[in-house]
Amino acid sequence: IDFPPNASLSLPLSSPCHPIQYHSLQTSPSISVSISQPPSFSPHEDMASVAYYHSSGSGPNGAPALESPRIEITAYGQFPDTEVEESSVPVAKRVNSIVTLTLPSGEGYRDPTCLSPASSVSSRSCHSEASSYESGYSCNYDNSPQNSPWQSPCVSPKGSSLMSGALSASPRHSPTGSPRASMTDDSWAGSRSSRPSSPCGGKRKCSFNGGASHKFRPCSPNLSPGLSPHTSPRLSVTDDTWLPNTNQYTNSAIVAAINALSTDGMSDLGEGIPLKTRKTSVDHSASLSLKIEPGGEDTGSAELCHEDYATSRLPFKKENYASFLDVPQHPFWSKPKPYISPSLPALDWQLPSSSGPYSLQIEVQPKSHHRAHYETEGSRGAVKALAGGHPVVQLHGYVESEPLTLQLFIGTADDRLLRPHAFYQVHRITGKTVSTPSHEVMQANTKVLEIPLLPESNMRAIIDCAGILKLRNSDIELRKGETDIGRKNTRVRMVFRVHINQPNGRTVSLQAASNPIECSQRSAQELPLVDRQSMESGSTSGGDRMALSGHNFQPDSKVVFVEKAQDGHHIWEMEAKVDKDSFKPTSLLVEVPPYRNQRISSPVQVNFYICNGKRKRSQYQRFTYLPPNVPTIKTEPHDDYDLPPVCAQRRPPPPSLTLPPKPFYAPQAPPTMPTPDHRAYATSPQRLVTRPSPLPCTSPSRGNPKVHDLSPTHLSPQGLSPGITGISLGPSTAPHVSAIQPTPARYQQSVLYPPTGASSPPGSHPPTPNSTAELVFAPSHSLARPAGTGQAPALPKAPARSGSSPLLQDEGAPALLSVSIKQEPQELDQIYLDDVNMELNNIYIYICVCVCV
DNA sequence: CCGCTGGAAGCACCA
């Protein structure tokens, strides 16, 4: 594919491209897409782009950043039948340079040769789904010959033979390996075997060709990103037309390449997309992130929208995949959407919820429980709101007449930076009861629901079209590079994003995350869950009465305050008194216990949790003990908060003290907070990229938020996301400095090489500040996802406990407390997600540094 | 018939 001389890919793959990287499709499992050199693009002109480009997995010279398998696509001319391409993709005639896309190193999600989770994770590479790291090579093409050959068909006409060959060779041929491409769904289903073998080697049965006891048990056909073959032919080509049609190979390849080229990965070739859901995901292939700059000689349109690309740019005939169109295309998606840009921030990048006049807010929060459905189940409906109805999201401050697109994906709800949840995907709900149109796109292994935000609706959307799909842990944990574990990792957040094009060509990206949602049936029934707490902080002498609201409280529920050392060990633990008289299943009144040290000089953050018994604990909540002369901060009670009015003060908490599961925050910014214009992520031409900075900021915060705490409130207009932990500012943005949270020590480590280490290859130029502010959001997994290090996965048993103590320290806080460490092995399963991963994160950060150096 | 729900069985893992 080439583009008009004056056309450019918004995608930052320009200069680094080297013709020498060109490989013929037939000989190499790599994708090469030839494009004309975008004249307007230079690495110096937009370093963010470079970073992005790097994040796409290619080296500075267009060479793969990693020794990874690549998919090389020749747009046309390489295949027997090029007429279609030529006619349908006229731009493909001007080939000036070649881009080689680096695909995920390793085998991707489900490595047939890797039957044990241990081996799977041990060889992890530098990517995680939807992360900017892997943005480019996150396609998770499993095109390694020894792996799922199924990727091949996506890009190669030779795929079919390859497939069969690999099939027989793959230990995991199975459904996973079955030639779905040539089958109809029915036949496909019939050939599926039962479940995939256990990641733990024998944990599960794996009866090929259908175990007798199982009726159709797809090997996670649908989703199992990576695993399957099904995942490859994701380009929405009907099964029966897939194989025989060479053009489709070619076309698919083009689409795949383009998808892969898109910065943010819209590149997931269907991996991770359940068959079921993929049926509605025709848009995947169409959701190209190509952006042609105005003035392109071949198009009067400034952009290629989904539709027109799918229908006219590519020879794809809609009827070919019409069967995937379960729902008629909403008119909204039939016209170009201005936001479309491949340079949009990766899903794991932390974005603010407001910028300038814009503010993205979740007006109605989802219920704290929503039982997700498995692929093998029917849908369990859309996520609902607490008071009935559905969540509502609104963009404030937008006065243009141009509709926007609201993006929704399922994010994590743990203590780390918000990122796409590996084990859950948003699921599109359709039907009579759904009033909101939506469609799906894939973004680096993460399904993203796109919902129109219309001016006539006051830029307000009722989210009644989004359910939550649960992926099998065994499927995901086998995915290469996946560090999270699924067990007990059942809380998610709905993450909303909107990208607003500015007159100056920039794009402002905002993000808002919902309160945590518990998605497991069992947990939802048994585990206590704290939705709100009436106080964020209190005196070291204790005695304050704190009201908690939530679910599954019991008369004998205990509330335990703990302080953890850096390695995660508890250094202090105290049970709070619970007022049993005021007990309700949804509320508790507790008396804050005195802190162990009455003479602290700066705030100390501790945690507490509700305990209903062994293994039935809530998530950790945070509480900050304040020095004697610091006024107590209490949260703003909700109007509907029915607990006793224990809070005398009604004062908005500083954002630094806000916590994830606390829906009740004052909409106003604290008096001490400056205008919350903390700069959204902005894209080309002059991209504003926020990234963590090693520079500690001068926020007046009292408590020190965990840097990884990205609660919705943190991202709310009144509070700055701790994710925005640092900035490199131009003079014009100095006023925003105070809006940035102090950078905890731990984060500062990663900040040294944020997108650089992660997204930029060695030798790349660091992002250069623009004339305006340059804020670079960190890919959260730079903290949360160790990769490429051969590190063992975060196993529950891992004694590694890293901790939060740096985070417990305010910038002005005293040095680490010298305390004895209390061993509490039983806590492991409670904390490993938090701590082990953090430990790995730190290791990973160092490794990134080394790699960069 | 299909989508949605609630409940629970069966299995695997772990203490």
Place this chain on the structure above:
DNA sequence: TGTGGTGCTTCCAGC
């Protein structure tokens, strides 16, 4: 090594 608890996943029945 056996056993019970726990969590995950699938299945079923009802609306």
